[in-house]
Amino acid sequence: MEVALKDILLTKGKEWLGIDIDPSWIQFQPTRKGVRGDVTLMVFPFAKALQLPPAQVAELIGKHVKSEVSFVADFEVIQGFLNFVFSDTLWSDQLVAINQNDSFGLAEPDSKQMVMVEYASPNTNKPLHLGHLRNIFLGYAVAQLKKAHGHQVIKTQVINDRGIHICKSMLAWHRFAPLQANGERETPANSGLKGDKLVGKYYVEFEKHLQLEVKEVLARWNGGDFSNTSASALEKFQELNQALVGKDEKAQAAISDKIKELAKNETEILRAAKDMLVRWEGRDPETYLLWSTMNGWVYEGFDVTYQRMGVDFDKLYYESDTFLLGKDQVMDGLARGVFYQKPDGSVWIDLTPDGLDEKLVLRSDGTAVYMTQDIGTAIERFHDYPALSGIVYTVGNEQDYHFKVLFLILDKLGYSWAKNCFHLSYGMVDLPSGKMKSREGTVVDADDLMEEVVNAATVMTQERGQIAELTEGERHNLFESIGMGGLKYYLLKVDPKKRMLFNPEESIDLTGNTGPFIQYTHARINSLLRKAGSIQIDESALVIDFGEIELIKLLAAFPQTIAEAADNYSPALLANYLYELTKAYNSFYQQSPILNETNEGLRFARILISKNVAKVLKTGLNILGINAPERM
RNA sequence: GGCUCCGUAGUUCAAUGGAUAGAACGAGCGUUUCCUAAACGCUAAAUAUGGGUUCGAUUCCCGUCGGAGCUACCA
Numbered sequence: 001m002e003v004a005l006k007d008i009l010l011t012k013g014k015e016w017l018g019i020d021i022d023p024s025w026i027q028f029q030p031t032r033k034g035v036r037g038d039v040t041l042m043v044f045p046f047a048k049a050l051q052l053p054p055a056q057v058a059e060l061i062g063k064h065v066k067s068e069v070s071f072v073a074d075f076e077v078i079q080g081f082l083n084f085v086f087s088d089t090l091w092s093d094q095l096v097a098i099n100q101n102d103s104f105g106l107a108e109p110d111s112k113q114m115v116m117v118e119y120a121s122p123n124t125n126k127p128l129h130l131g132h133l134r135n136i137f138l139g140y141a142v143a144q145l146k147k148a149h150g151h152q153v154i155k156t157q158v159i160n161d162r163g164i165h166i167c168k169s170m171l172a173w174h175r176f177a178p179l180q181a182n183g184e185r186e187t188p189a190n191s192g193l194k195g196d197k198l199v200g201k202y203y204v205e206f207e208k209h210l211q212l213e214v215k216e217v218l219a220r221w222n223g224g225d226f227s228n229t230s231a232s233a234l235e236k237f238q239e240l241n242q243a244l245v246g247k248d249e250k251a252q253a254a255i256s257d258k259i260k261e262l263a264k265n266e267t268e269i270l271r272a273a274k275d276m277l278v279r280w281e282g283r284d285p286e287t288y289l290l291w292s293t294m295n296g297w298v299y300e301g302f303d304v305t306y307q308r309m310g311v312d313f314d315k316l317y318y319e320s321d322t323f324l325l326g327k328d329q330v331m332d333g334l335a336r337g338v339f340y341q342k343p344d345g346s347v348w349i350d351l352t353p354d355g356l357d358e359k360l361v362l363r364s365d366g367t368a369v370y371m372t373q374d375i376g377t378a379i380e381r382f383h384d385y386p387a388l389s390g391i392v393y394t395v396g397n398e399q400d401y402h403f404k405v406l407f408l409i410l411d412k413l414g415y416s417w418a419k420n421c422f423h424l425s426y427g428m429v430d431l432p433s434g435k436m437k438s439r440e441g442t443v444v445d446a447d448d449l450m451e452e453v454v455n456a457a458t459v460m461t462q463e464r465g466q467i468a469e470l471t472e473g474e475r476h477n478l479f480e481s482i483g484m485g486g487l488k489y490y491l492l493k494v495d496p497k498k499r500m501l502f503n504p505e506e507s508i509d510l511t512g513n514t515g516p517f518i519q520y521t522h523a524r525i526n527s528l529l530r531k532a533g534s535i536q537i538d539e540s541a542l543v544i545d546f547g548e549i550e551l552i553k554l555l556a557a558f559p560q561t562i563a564e565a566a567d568n569y570s571p572a573l574l575a576n577y578l579y580e581l582t583k584a585y586n587s588f589y590q591q592s593p594i595l596n597e598t599n600e601g602l603r604f605a606r607i608l609i610s611k612n613v614a615k616v617l618k619t620g621l622n623i624l625g626i627n628a629p630e631r632m
Numbered sequence: 633g634g635c636u637c638c639g640u641a642g643u644u645c646a647a648u649g650g651a652u653a654g655a656a657c658g659a660g661c662g663u664u665u666c667c668u669a670a671a672c673g674c675u676a677a678a679u680a681u682g683g684g685u686u687c688g689a690u691u692c693c694c695g696u697c698g699g700a701g702c703u704a705c706c707a
Contacts, residue, residue, distance in 0.1 A: 027650090029650075032650090032651055032652090033654095034652090035651075040650090040651090042650070044650085044687055044688075045687095047687080048687070054687080078651070079651065080650085080651085080687075080688085081650080081651060121707090123707060125707095160707060163706080163707060164706065164707080165706075165707060261704085265705095344705090346705060355635085356635090357635095357703070360704085360705055362705090363705045364705065365705080367705085369704095369705070369706085369707085370706075370707050373707095396701095397636090397637075397701070397702095398701055398702065399702085399707095400636065400637080400701080400702070401635085401636080401701095401702050401703075402702090402707095404636095425637095427637090427638090427700095427701095428700085428701080430700095435700090460670075461670090463670095464668090464669090464670060465668095465670085466668055482670095493645075493646095494644090494645065495645085495646090497637085497638095498637095498638075498645090499637090499638070499700070499701090500644085500645085501643090501644065501645095503643090503644070503657095506643095506644070506656095506657070509656090509657075509670095510670050511656090511657090511670055511671090512655085512656040512657060512670095513644095513645080513646095513655065513656045513657085514656085514670085516670060517656095517670065517671090519670085520668080520670045520671080521670090521671085523668075523670095524667085524668050524670095524671085527667075527668055528667050528668085531667060532667085564648095568648085572645095572646090576645095576646065576647095576655095579646095579655080579656090580646095580655090583655080586671060586672065587671095587672065587673090589667080589671080589672085590663090590671070590672040590673080591672080591673090593666075593667075594667060595667050596666065596667065610667095631668085632668085632670080
């Protein structure tokens with residue numbers, strides 16, 4: 001409609017107004033709620049060019065458009081806004097078209113470029129927590145949005161299965177897991193503990209011992225005992241100790257942290273973990289076996305968590321497979337002068353000309369860092385999928401700098417696709433008590449949280465749900481759908497870029513702006529449609545009024561909403577649209593009889609609207625990864 | 633210190649240069665002989681602050697104040 005209006009303004013504008021029309025003047029927007037009209041034209045740019053009052057220009061354009069465009073039934077001028085009122089038949093035709101389109105809102109599959117969406121990058125030393133939930137639900141929904149928008153999508157995760165963190169868990173397990181009677185140490189099989197939880201337990205164990213040793217080292221240093229301390233650490237310690245003098249409290253705290261960091265590196269246990277990493281990179285068989293065994297436990301644990309979350313992946317990348325390629329690339333880049341080497345053997349890139357810092361890409365002992373493996377992983381992906389146009393990295397915003405650097409390095413290495421890599425940066429999830437900190441034990445575990453929301457949904461549904469006709473299995477699925485739907489919606493309705501607060505009590509709410517509220521409306525419409533049975537609807541006899549038009553307008557905005565949400569990587573836009581549609585429908589439902597309406601044409605229109613609201617809600621919820629139960 | 637992001641009702645979120653800044657929760661008052669009340673209606677309540685650009689600024693620019701993140705041979 002807007003396109004048609006734009007065309008006529010461009011072709012006839014000069015004749016009506018006497019001046020050439022610049023296309024940029026033509027700005028449409030949906031007419032404000034509560035004001036008569038369907039589409040609004042801004043007349044300010046025209047008024048400015050014509051040197052006439054906006055109202056006068058609007059009147060002029062409105063008159064001409066009304067007489068020349070068949071679907072414009074009327075127009076109204078309010079201040080500088082020209083509101084066009086479309087004919088009722090246009091809206092009933094829209095409704096019929098929406099109704100006949102089973103994949104309404106969805107673009108032609110695979111009609112757009114192939115993109116890869118990475119949305120989980122767990123470390124294999126700890127279980128998943130609330131932050132991962134936001135990450136994974138967000139990435140999954142973006143992947144679904146891209147698909148709905150016509151892209152071919154590869155869902156992937158990169159598993160940080162190598163590195164010092166996993167060596168810490170390995171070392172702690174090897175040292176501290178008690179030997180059982182049969183000679184085994186604790187395993188998921190013999191203890192019944194979920195694999196990722198077990199490995200996480202030993203990571204915590206490592207950190208505990210590390211802290212103890214750090215205290216010992218510090219006590220020794222402060223007592224003047226520097227045996228077992230490297231010369232460079234001693235030098236730095238003395239330097240930092242000097243720096244403490246005369247500083248304010250804040251600066252002193254920062255320096256103390258640095259000293260602590262220094263002491264960490266001088267502990268036996270951390271040295272042992274580092275040795276283990278070197279042995280691992282040297283493929284020491286015993287270390288390798290321990291590593292693959294413990295990672296295996298973690299994967300089994302993650303699988304259980306992912307399954308409950310309702311997410312899956314098309315392709316997995318393990319950093320243990322890609323870090324060598326990353327190292328090769330670094331050596332190659334070094335030869336080509338992209339990187340440079342320091343006397344100690346470490347390799348760096350100087351990004352100061354680009355306004356960034358110098359960045360390490362390979363340690364002096366030759367082992368890979370995060371950046372090294374990310375370079376390798378990216379290249380591997382484009383190698384695996386030649387048709388791939390770009391990668392979306394769903395990673396928290398504390399890594400904004402890392403990705404800026406990564407994309408710049410890839411560009412400097414000569415990969416043209418580097419500019420199509422996008423860091424989907426999301427904000428941290430805070431708790432009412434503040435930031436989640438593993439050290440303070442305020443981390444919200446993903447499995448525990450999911451269990452909790454499903455339990456809450458179970459209680460509420462048993463209390464108010466219409467579930468008498470459901471079997472035991474169906475009930476179980478329903479509770480799961482409602483609990484998980486609430487949790488997903490809660491995390492997805494907020495703009496991804498923004499830091500958000502997670503309130504445990506609100507997350508299990510079923511009323512207000514929540515997932516179950518939308519699910520409920522969908523279920524209620526389904527109940528209505530079941531009662532409607534096989535009423536034959538005569539699509540040529542629809543009667544519509546103001547309330548119906550409002551809803552048809554909202555329905556018609558669905559494809560546009562998907563496009564915008566996909567282009568902006570923002571499931572929140574879709575979530576907010578679904579909420580708005582739900583609100584509008586509930587209000588309509590409350591004041592308008594549907595099956596009981598006596599005017600047949602009106603009844604037909606209302607049933608059709610109900611049916612298509614349900615259709616859009618279901619499609620939309622599914623894109624967000626949320627189930628839409630038929631009854632609840 | 634440098635760089636980046638963020639300040640909207642009591643609280644959590646909307647509004648991507650447009651009209652009277654929307655919701656939800658919480659508070660108060662209402663709505664079930666009728667299609668699922670997990671619903672609906674009504675009331676009170678907000679753009680941190682000072683400038684600038686614009687016909688028009690929550691939105692863009694600059695300053696101030698407040699908050700967060702990054703600035704690791706951790707990942």
